[in-house]
Amino acid sequence: MRIDVVxxxxxxxxxxxxxxxxxxxxERGLWQLGVWNPRDFATDAYRTIxxxxxGGGPGMVMMAAPLAQAIAAARNAQRxxxxxxxxxxxxxxxxxxxxxxxxMEFAGRRDAALTLVAGRYEGIDQRLIDRxxxxxVSVGDFVVSGGELPALLLIDAxxxxxxxxxxxxxxxxxxxxxxxxxxxxHYTRPEQYGGDAVPPVLLSGDHAAIRRWRRKQSLxxxxxxxxxxxxRRTLSKEEQALLSEYAVETTKRTHA
Ligand code: 9WO
Numbered sequence: 016m017r018i019d020v021v022x023x024x025x026x027x028x029x030x031x032x033x034x035x036x037x038x039x040x041x042e043r044g045l046w047q048l049g050v051w052n053p054r055d056f057a058t059d060a061y062r063t064i065x066x067x068x069x070g071g072g073p074g075m076v077m078m079a080a081p082l083a084q085a086i087a088a089a090r091n092a093q094r095x096x097x098x099x100x101x102x103x104x105x106x107x108x109x110x111x112x113x114x115x116x117x118x119m120e121f122a123g124r125r126d127a128a129l130t131l132v133a134g135r136y137e138g139i140d141q142r143l144i145d146r147x148x149x150x151x152v153s154v155g156d157f158v159v160s161g162g163e164l165p166a167l168l169l170i171d172a173x174x175x176x177x178x179x180x181x182x183x184x185x186x187x188x189x190x191x192x193x194x195x196x197x198x199x200x201h202y203t204r205p206e207q208y209g210g211d212a213v214p215p216v217l218l219s220g221d222h223a224a225i226r227r228w229r230r231k232q233s234l235x236x237x238x239x240x241x242x243x244x245x246x247r248r249t250l251s252k253e254e255q256a257l258l259s260e261y262a263v264e265t266t267k268r269t270h271a
Pocket of ligand 1: 108109135136139154157160
């Protein structure tokens, strides 16, 4: 997988993606990163990449031409590296919300390349979006100061799905959300922390009981915190039983 990012702050992307899972995956050759600064493609002596908005109003708008040049350079590098498909994305609150399914689609093709366009200022000239962007992706219903952090979030989500990116523990841990459920709670030493004990089942050594408890917690927390995720899913008889137990147990606790 090859990912290129068009950004005014390339160091933000190279530095942040060098840590942890994404950094190791890159060292292992599971993905390649390219960064392209539209300022390097500006044609005037001042290397201008923004200008005032037509129609007036505050702030500046990123000009189409330097962005188009940077995107073209990224695509050339991708083709030369042998990419079989090249997709250009714009990170925008106006995009399609990012989901696990969408991440898996992006991560699914080994010889695919993505170009992520990160905007700054008030945004990008719409004509650049209309001409060059294949997909607009949102990472949440909020506005941030630039597309770089959303791009990094997308990169992290994709790269951790590439075969070989995660160790066994990390792979097991993420299975829960892949199934559309939230994670169960985690505990480590000490056994007593300020009078709060670790749930006894976790100390029991009964691995079947532990698995069952964790599953129950996952289902229960999802039901309480994200009922929309439960509604999208069909629960097996076993899962329904676990969820009923959870409901009874938590109801007892609140009325005690
Ligand atoms: C900002 C905006 C606000 C309301 C409706 C649509 C909008 N589009 C943009 C936009 O594209 N802004 C550019 C990128 C320039 C300013 C910083 N940018 C940005 C991207 N802010 N927030 C995002 C973003 C991207 C993906 N998911 C959530 C937020």
